[in-house]
Amino acid sequence: MNRISITRRANAPTINRNIYGHFSEHLGHCIYEGIFVGKDSPIPNIDGIRTDVVEALRRLEIPVLRWPGGCFADEYHWRDGVGEKRRRMVNTNWGGVVEDNSFGTHEFMQLCRLVGCQPYVNANVGSGTVREMAEWVEYLNSDGDSDTVKERWANGSREPFNVKFWGIGNENWGGGGNMRPEYYADVYRQFQTFCRTYGENRLHRIACGPNGDDYNWTEVMMQRAAPFMDALTLHYYTVPKTWEEKGSATEFDYDLYLETLRKASYMDKLIAGHTAIMDRYDPEGRIDLFVDEWGCWFDVEEGTNPGFLYQQNTIRDAMVAAITFNIFNRHCQRVRMANIAQTVNVLQAIILTEGERMLLTPTYHVFDMYRPHMDAKLLDCAVECAELEGGLAAVSASASEKDGVVTVTIANVDEACKLTIGGITAKEFTGRVLSGEPQAHNTFDKPDAVIPCELTSVKLTAEGAEIELPAHSVAVISFK
Ligand code: AHR
Numbered sequence: 001m002n003r004i005s006i007t008r009r010a011n012a013p014t015i016n017r018n019i020y021g022h023f024s025e026h027l028g029h030c031i032y033e034g035i036f037v038g039k040d041s042p043i044p045n046i047d048g049i050r051t052d053v054v055e056a057l058r059r060l061e062i063p064v065l066r067w068p069g070g071c072f073a074d075e076y077h078w079r080d081g082v083g084e085k086r087r088r089m090v091n092t093n094w095g096g097v098v099e100d101n102s103f104g105t106h107e108f109m110q111l112c113r114l115v116g117c118q119p120y121v122n123a124n125v126g127s128g129t130v131r132e133m134a135e136w137v138e139y140l141n142s143d144g145d146s147d148t149v150k151e152r153w154a155n156g157s158r159e160p161f162n163v164k165f166w167g168i169g170n171e172n173w174g175g176g177g178n179m180r181p182e183y184y185a186d187v188y189r190q191f192q193t194f195c196r197t198y199g200e201n202r203l204h205r206i207a208c209g210p211n212g213d214d215y216n217w218t219e220v221m222m223q224r225a226a227p228f229m230d231a232l233t234l235h236y237y238t239v240p241k242t243w244e245e246k247g248s249a250t251e252f253d254y255d256l257y258l259e260t261l262r263k264a265s266y267m268d269k270l271i272a273g274h275t276a277i278m279d280r281y282d283p284e285g286r287i288d289l290f291v292d293e294w295g296c297w298f299d300v301e302e303g304t305n306p307g308f309l310y311q312q313n314t315i316r317d318a319m320v321a322a323i324t325f326n327i328f329n330r331h332c333q334r335v336r337m338a339n340i341a342q343t344v345n346v347l348q349a350i351i352l353t354e355g356e357r358m359l360l361t362p363t364y365h366v367f368d369m370y371r372p373h374m375d376a377k378l379l380d381c382a383v384e385c386a387e388l389e390g391g392l393a394a395v396s397a398s399a400s401e402k403d404g405v406v407t408v409t410i411a412n413v414d415e416a417c418k419l420t421i422g423g424i425t426a427k428e429f430t431g432r433v434l435s436g437e438p439q440a441h442n443t444f445d446k447p448d449a450v451i452p453c454e455l456t457s458v459k460l461t462a463e464g465a466e467i468e469l470p471a472h473s474v475a476v477i478s479f480k
Helices: 051-060 071-075 105-115 130-141 147-154 181-193 215-228 254-281 315-330 362-369
Strands: 002-007 021-023 064-067 118-123 165-168 204-207 231-238 288-296 335-341 351-354 357-360 377-384 395-402 405-412 417-422 429-435 458-460 464-469 473-479
Touching (some): 002 395, 021 288, 051 105, 051 351, 064 105, 064 335, 105 130, 118 130, 130 147, 130 181, 165 181, 181 204, 204 215, 204 288, 215 231, 215 254, 231 335, 254 315, 288 315, 315 335, 315 377, 315 395, 315 473, 362 429, 362 473, 405 464, 429 464
Parallel strands (some): 002 417, 021 335, 165 204, 231 288, 288 335
Antiparallel strands (some): 351 357, 395 405, 417 464, 429 473
C-alpha cells in the first residue's frame, strides 16, 4: 500500500508562484505564429498577439514570462526591435531563418500586459555591450527625460514598464560565449554594475548558472560574485536517450517511458547539489535559484525544420511536469522561479498551434491542476511507495496549504494503485485526474483526447483519505 504522510512545519516556506513560470524564445514558431501573428492576420489578435493563446495563458494565471532567449538572447540587439523601421537579421541559432524583429520590446510588454504576468528580460552579454544593456534598462524603466527615454515615448509608451527581472547573459558556458566560470564571474560583475535601479523598482539581477551537474560553475560563481547577484540560474533538460538521438516524442516503449521519468527525477539531486553549495556561501538564503529552462527535449516531428524544435506532448510529458513540480515545491526554500521550455510550439510546449487552430497539451493541464500551490505554504509530505527499476519512485507527491485548503498533487508513474493520505482532517474534497497511455496526446483533430476529469475515487477517513488512482496518472486533491 502506498502512503503519503503530511505534516505542518513551523516557519514553512511559501511556494513562490514564479515556479509556475514560462519561457518564450525567438525560436521556430514560438513567438512568430505561436504568439504573434501581426495585426493584419485573419487569426483573431490584439495588436498582432493571438487572442486564443492569450486567453489560454490568462486561464493558467502564468506569473512570469522570460524572453527573448535562450541562445537568441545573446545575439539579440534590442534596438533592432523598436520603432518604425525594424532591422532584419539571421537567427543563426535556430534554423538560420530571417528574423524581421516585428516582435520586439513593446510587443513583449504588451503580451505580458494582456496575459497579466511579469516580464523577465534576458539581456545580451555574449555579443552585446554593457552600454547596450544599460540603455535597455533605462529605456524600459526610467521616468526621466533622457534621450533614451524619449525614444520610448516616441515609440508610444509614456510610462516606464518597471521591469524587475533581468537575466545577464544566457548559457555563457556555451552558446552565450563559451566562457570559463572565472571569466564569466568577472564579466557578470561588470555588466550588473550598470543595471541601474530607477525609482522604486529594485532590480533582480540574475546570473547565468550551471548546465546540469556542473557544480564547479556554481562554486566559482558563488565564491566570486555572490554579493552581486539576486539569483543564479540552472538549466536541465530531460532527454530520454542521448543528445545525438534523443528519441521520438510519441513513439517509445515502456522502458523508455520509465527511463525518461528517471531522468526527470534527477532534478531533485541537481537542486540539492547546487543548493548545498549556495548554502555555504549564502546561509541566509538571500540568493534565489531559478531553474529558468527545464522540460523534455525529443527529436523534432518528422517533416519539420530541425532548428525549430517542434515536438508533440504526451502523458509522459505530463508525468515529467508533475514530478518536476513536486520537486520544485519541495525545494521552494531556494527555488523561487522556474520557466518551462517553452510556452508555445517549442520543446515541452503547453500550447501547439497550426494556422488558426490551437490545442492545449497534457503539460498545459498539469500547470492548471497545480495552480493551487502558487503562493501556498509548503507542507511536509513523506511518500512510502514501491521503487521501480533504477530507483524511480512509483509515486511522487507534494502538498501545500492556502486559505484553509490543503492541496496534494500526485504523479502515479506505473500501474493503477491505492494510496492513503494521512495527517489531515477534512470534511470535503475536490479532485481532478489526468491519465492515459504514456503515448496518449492531443491532436488538432482530437484536441480533447487527453484532458483532466473529476477524481471521485476518494474516501475521507479519520486520519485523511483513501484514494484509488488510474495507471499513469497525475492527480490533484484539495481538502477542506
Ligand atoms: O530552449 C532551447 C535552448 O536550450 C535555449 O535557447 C538554450 O538556452 C538552451 O540550450
